[in-house]
Structure formats: C-alpha cells, structure tokens
Amino acid sequence: MEEKIELQHPGGKKGISMDKNRYEILKEALIRCLKSNHEITHDELFEYVSKDLGNQKIKFPGSIHWYLEWVKLDCEAKKLIRRTTNKSPVRYTLVTP
DSSP: OOOEEEOOOTTSOOOOEEEHHHHHHHHHHHHHHHHHSSSEEHHHHHHHHHHHHHHTTOOOOSOHHHHHHHHHHHHHHTTSEEESOSSSSOEEEEOOO
C-alpha cells in the first residue's frame, strides 16, 4: 500500500490526501523550476514541470496539472513558495530564509 500524506491549503480550506511518492516527484520539480526561473507565472510553472518530468523520463500516473495544483497550494501553505503578485498573471517565487 502506498504511503499517503495530507496536504494543506493556504486559505485554510480542507486539503487532500496524496500518495507521498507523487507529492515528492512534483515538489522536487516545482522547486527546480523556481530555482532556475526566479519568478514564474502559473502557466509557465505547469509547462516547465511537465517538460522537466519528460526530460527525466518520469512516467507520472494521473493528471500532472491536477496534482501539481495541490502540491503548489501545499508549498504555499508551508511557506516554501509565495505569490509575488495578486494581479493577473499571478507569479510565484521561492521563499528565501
């Protein structure tokens, strides 16, 4: 049986339960993306992560977009990433300690 983790939502809404391995794959790709692209839009983020997984020959079961949206929200809730603007297009960056 796959290990599950509970994700958080930055708005305090109820999160979902996700397979830990799927979470880690997407979280690592998300962090790599933001390290190499200091500030990135929502659409660019999804495009980069999809390409990154393909370049690494990682077969991701399920919808990358759906799972990545939850990983992104969890990382926002845990203050690993942040939105740099509330206006369209929304941009994201890593939180520096």
